[in-house]
Amino acid sequence: MDSLEKMRQIIIESLRYYANLRYATGEVNRLLIRVC
Known part of the structure; x- marks a missing residue:
């Protein structure tokens, strides 16, 4: 249970x-499009 909860937390992160x-x-792409 505890390890499963930890794995779920890692996946969420x-x-x-x-x-x-x-x-x-x-x-970044939007800024590049605006500049170019």
Whole structure:
């Protein structure tokens, strides 16, 4: 139970990090499109 909860927490953190990374990439692309 405890290990399962820890694994779920790790997965949630990974998904949140991935979502933030994609959002940041989208922001950079938007800035590049605006500049170029």
